[in-house]
Amino acid sequence: MGMVTMLVGMAVSSIFIHRWKQRNVKGPKTWPFVGAAIEQLMNYDRMHDWLAKLLAESKTIKVPMPFTTYTYIADPANVEHVLKTNFNNYPKMWRKQRKTSSFEFASKNLRDFSTIVFRDYAMKLSSILCQASVGNKVIDMQELLMRMTLDSICKVGFGVEIGTLAPELPDNHFARAFDTANIILTLRFIDPLWRIKRFLKVGSEALLDQSIQVINDFTYSMIHKRKAEILEAKTSDKNGKIKHDILSRFVELSENPDSNLTDKSLRDVLNFVIAGRDTTATTLSWFVYTMIVNPHVADKLYCYLKDFEEDQAKEEKVSLASYDPEDPKSFAERLAQFASLLTYDSLGKLSYLHAAITETLRLYPAVPQDPKGIAKDDVLPDGTKLRAGGMVTYVPYSMGRMVYNWGSDAASFNPDRWFNEEGLFQNASPFKFTAFQAGPRICLGKDSAYLQMKMALAILCRFFNFHLVPNHPVKYRMMTILSMQHGLKLTVTRRSA
Numbered sequence: 001m002g003m004v005t006m007l008v009g010m011a012v013s014s015i016f017i018h019r020w021k022q023r024n025v026k027g028p029k030t031w032p033f034v035g036a037a038i039e040q041l042m043n044y045d046r047m048h049d050w051l052a053k054l055l056a057e058s059k060t061i062k063v064p065m066p067f068t069t070y071t072y073i074a075d076p077a078n079v080e081h082v083l084k085t086n087f088n089n090y091p092k093m094w095r096k097q098r099k100t101s102s103f104e105f106a107s108k109n110l111r112d113f114s115t116i117v118f119r120d121y122a123m124k125l126s127s128i129l130c131q132a133s134v135g136n137k138v139i140d141m142q143e144l145l146m147r148m149t150l151d152s153i154c155k156v157g158f159g160v161e162i163g164t165l166a167p168e169l170p171d172n173h174f175a176r177a178f179d180t181a182n183i184i185l186t187l188r189f190i191d192p193l194w195r196i197k198r199f200l201k202v203g204s205e206a207l208l209d210q211s212i213q214v215i216n217d218f219t220y221s222m223i224h225k226r227k228a229e230i231l232e233a234k235t236s237d238k239n240g241k242i243k244h245d246i247l248s249r250f251v252e253l254s255e256n257p258d259s260n261l262t263d264k265s266l267r268d269v270l271n272f273v274i275a276g277r278d279t280t281a282t283t284l285s286w287f288v289y290t291m292i293v294n295p296h297v298a299d300k301l302y303c304y305l306k307d308f309e310e311d312q313a314k315e316e317k318v319s320l321a322s323y324d325p326e327d328p329k330s331f332a333e334r335l336a337q338f339a340s341l342l343t344y345d346s347l348g349k350l351s352y353l354h355a356a357i358t359e360t361l362r363l364y365p366a367v368p369q370d371p372k373g374i375a376k377d378d379v380l381p382d383g384t385k386l387r388a389g390g391m392v393t394y395v396p397y398s399m400g401r402m403v404y405n406w407g408s409d410a411a412s413f414n415p416d417r418w419f420n421e422e423g424l425f426q427n428a429s430p431f432k433f434t435a436f437q438a439g440p441r442i443c444l445g446k447d448s449a450y451l452q453m454k455m456a457l458a459i460l461c462r463f464f465n466f467h468l469v470p471n472h473p474v475k476y477r478m479m480t481i482l483s484m485q486h487g488l489k490l491t492v493t494r495r496s497a
């Protein structure tokens with residue numbers, strides 16, 4: 001009995017001493033053995049806001065967990081150190097470093113082809129919205145945007161129509177596998193048993209394997225199909241129509257033995273391209289949401305789009321047809337006329353729209369936190385020591401909301417903050433505005449993403465008003481991408497001429 005009492009006494013006092021030592025420590029308070037796991041679990045559903053609150057108090061915080069320590073950083077100087085200055089010390093966690101930059105995402109051919117594809121699918125979406133507006137039907141805008149970006153990326157990436165944005169909105173197992181994989185990868189952060197599950201191939205890790213299999217099967221089948229088509233075009237007399245999709249270009253490159261492009265490396269790059277689908281659709285969803293909660297910005301954007309439309313029509317000597325918003329046919333014709341004015345060059349003139357998208361990404365970055373491994377012990381510019389084997393995470397969601405990064409109005413949605421005194425759009429340092437990462441591994445699809453988002457939003461914000469379904473909860477879901485947990489349930493109305 002005495003022994004037990006003594007052991008309990010020792011345990012209680014060691015917990016007491018542990019907690020006492022923490023009274024001045026920045027970051028979450030921890031417990032012996034489990035670190036901050038309990039607090040992190042309790043805040044799991046609102047993790048990004050929990051981190052933002054901690055990072056507002058201190059620009060760097062340590063979160064000890066049972067088997068490792070996470071260090072979260074929000075100071076641009078530290079972020080620059082990790083993403084650029086000592087880049088090689090911070091490998092990506094769950095995948096090998098790959099060199100994808102050999103591919104020119106910005107080639108003119110691909111850009112022209114993408115512009116047409118993005119316009120076509122934005123118009124398909126508009127026609128679904130137009131239908132919904134007639135019957136005042138409730139739609140899930142996030143789901144429709146996910147379908148639009150999936151269809152577009154399959155066309156641009158593989159040259160195929162998968163048709164998920166068809167009027168009957170068919171189910172797609174490939175898209176579902178992608179969402180499942182994303183959710184499970186995020187769960188690994190709070191699941192200390194994931195390595196064991198992976199080893200035993202059970203539970204969520206078994207499901208992850210299945211989902212990755214579905215994604216890879218789809219990608220490989222596309223690679224083989226395209227290779228066969230190219231071979232057939234070469235062997236038959238008639239030269240096949242040149243395709244401008246990314247896969248065709250890669251297959252062509254892979255024919256050069258020096259390129260070292262195997263089917264597996266083709267698959268890896270294409271998977272990245274598909275990953276760009278979720279980030280783009282998520283950003284578009286938050287954009288529509290910010291327009292609803294900031295109607296003065298939506299109205300200002302509408303006025304810019306009307307001016308743009310008139311200037312552009314004059315320049316191209318097009319006479320704009322008048323339309324009756326109550327008549328869906330004349331409305332659709334007028335919308336198509338507006339869409340035909342949207343080209344790569346003309347979209348470049350829409351700087352307020354560009355700023356509003358950038359502002360959306362500041363507050364709702366599609367990749368809200370991005371962890372890196374630590375290869376060797378290191379010291380950050382602010383003096384924080386990092387231990388090999390731990391993890392360091394830059395946190396775009398927190399960084400975009402910090403007064404020390406953006407000033408006292410950091411929390412307000414204000415596209416005008418992106419213009420300098422001459423009224424020109426001014427980029428922020430990529431180590432402060434980190435939505436696309438920065439340094440050698442900066443997102444390769446940034447320009448393509450802006451092109452698609454501007455194309456879709458110019459049409460949507462010129463022709464529609466969005467109304468949130470009363471009491472619909474808009475909150476993020478905890479996954480690698482900042483998607484909305486309950487979707488974005490809306491009704492739409494058509495804007496007048």
Ligand code: HEM
Pocket residue numbers: 092098100101272273275276277279280283365366367370434435436437440441442443444445446448449
């Ligand atoms: C709003 C849209 C997008 C956002 C916010 C975004 C953000 C990011 C981020 C944060 C990374 C770094 C991930 C990491 O390695 O830790 C990344 C990488 C990448 N993104 Fe994007 N992305 C977007 C759209 C796209 C699109 C549409 C494409 C393709 C067409 C794309 C292609 C890539 C590629 C290839 C990489 C890997 C670069 C490398 O590792 O060298 N992204 N993106």
